[in-house]
Amino acid sequence: MTGQGEPPRPAARRPATVRPLPIAVDTMGGDHAPGEIIEGAVDAVRAHGVRVVLVGQAPRIQRELDRHGFAGKIPIVHAEEALDMGEGALASWRKPKSSIAIACHLIKQGRASALVSAGSTAGVVATSRLRLKGQQGVMRPAIAVALPTVPRPTILLDAGATVDVKPEGLVQFAALGTAYAQILLGVERPSVGLLTIGSEPGKGNKVTKRAFELLSGGSHGIEFAGNVEGHDLLGGAVNVVVTDGFTGNVALKTMEGTVRTAFAEIRAAMTASAPARVGALLQRRRLQELRDRLDPDTYGGGVLLGLNGTVVIAHGASHARAITSACELAHRLASGRIVERIREQVAATRTSRFGRWTHAERDSQDKPDKSRSPEKPADAPKPAEPAPQPLPPAPEPERTEPPALP
């Protein structure tokens, strides 16, 4: 590790933020791995003071660090294997020594606070669910994505981690999203909307109607603002929009596809005639900025919430800049004690008077479902614990430092 080695100070009483352990960066996932990944991580260290540990093929990482003049300045943990971008959930069982699995192991050992990967979403989600496990009290994890609304982002979750969700699961997603929005947006009581097909209480399918009842029950620490619809996603009506992973993924990809189509059409319209081409030249810069803001490659990936560790999933096509942003986000979430905040939020929903959850219900929600077998094969062997290559000495815990980020 970087070995700055300050002597540990006595822990302050629940500081709002802590100086987190390093961020484990998977250098082997993504279309531009490892070059752009390592460059992005180096920038996060150099320009933003984020501490990172690079996980992947050690010799290759070494060469890249040399090239950036950072040899010996960033710790490296070797990983023999990598998940291919095409590989899905099954690979997480087959490859216990993948860079993602090793990075998860660092978190479990208390040597890293979070994981950043631009690998395939299915592979990252499956591996980190398997290695980090769900945090206590959380039925199922969710991927939170920040939509580019103005003046500040809207959090949409779940964007695809859990496709079949019960009403109680949606209430938990509301708790996860509340904790995330508190840190990302700096809002004390973020407003939460339930994505459905009409603003009135009775609208929706069986699951959302019941979730509406549960969320309307009050006294669970969630600022529930009622139902929202598809056209509210970019309207900024609420801070957090809650939905199941199926609907959320469809909505997100529909939004991306619509933005892409709209801009393609606008480009065609603007270059179709000589006067229009002149007009296009005059506007080029403004429109480029706008496109960037609405482009999913720019506004980045998602955060997997609800596990024993924070996982930032960068877009597969990420270049260095996106990786730097992902490292900063992971650092900020770890500093904000996201895992503990989620524990508190979820506990509030479970102890509130509307709560009717029993262990039986929780178990039935957790039970592996055979129709979802590619994600968790019923007959798969118990995964071997990854045996990472010799680790650098674990740093002293530094949980009492002043927050590194404002």
Next chain:
Amino acid sequence: MTGQGEPPRPAARRPATVRPLPIAVDTMGGDHAPGEIIEGAVDAVRAHGVRVVLVGQAPRIQRELDRHGFAGKIPIVHAEEALDMGEGALASWRKPKSSIAIACHLIKQGRASALVSAGSTAGVVATSRLRLKGQQGVMRPAIAVALPTVPRPTILLDAGATVDVKPEGLVQFAALGTAYAQILLGVERPSVGLLTIGSEPGKGNKVTKRAFELLSGGSHGIEFAGNVEGHDLLGGAVNVVVTDGFTGNVALKTMEGTVRTAFAEIRAAMTASAPARVGALLQRRRLQELRDRLDPDTYGGGVLLGLNGTVVIAHGASHARAITSACELAHRLASGRIVERIREQVAATRTSRFGRWTHAERDSQDKPDKSRSPEKPADAPKPAEPAPQPLPPAPEPERTEPPALP
């Protein structure tokens, strides 16, 4: 009726299209009823030769027809009541003499072939389900919407009629969409995609995974092209996209909201500086056309498929032009024998070797679900049959005429 009164000729053997009975137009639904509705219907008669019958407050319709110089040229059927735009499904039980209920009655009596309404979607769907009933073999109806893809529209269904759907229901929606696309797009074997969250077969939730298996079984008359994702909706990859009414409604509204946001941002970008304003002037016409194409108010409403009669639901904000289009669409679908085509397509899915449906399954799908009570109250009285005011004499059937539309 218009009483053109040609002597009936012997029916040809299953003609591809027929000259349909008149279209029943609900003059009382919509933000601009009845003025714009009647104007649109008059235009459909005048410019496109569509036969219509106007349902609503007779004296008011009479005045409007006088104004257009069409007094006595279009038949009128009086209806005492109307569903308000804010009224939902329950109103269909409470108001058996609403203009929509009377229009449905005309279809049941064989005096009209289809219904056009710009009333509230919930009210139109509930009333027509109650009055027309599902056609034989169809578990649940679906709303089909034509998305403005190029070079030709993509049919998305269900856009909101049936929110909780079983896998077998999605297969039926594929059959409904196939029949609709054959008529609307003129494609003999339209390709059908299943909306889910990944292109690979194993992707999706429980319902779509099973639907994928059923659709992949082949020999059911459906040209199944596999899974499609949200960003394929405007990509024109397939002719028909099948999904449940919840996901379809969220996707459609997400698309609408994204288009609205993108254009608002573009307008702001284009008028933010003097050079940009000059550019905007040069492009105004092209961009206006583009916006119209992507604007849901322009590309119109949906068609409720699967009942004993065709129901075209125009946008609530429809002006005369949209009503004219809706009348033409209803005429075209009736000419193309949409109800019979659906019967054939659905029969093919039921007799194919993959079909495993039993009466028990069909019954469980049809069973009213208490959690959906606002749509169908368990203790509601059996609805009284509407007693329409004196009807004009039923026209002779004219099912052997050559098609009126190309």
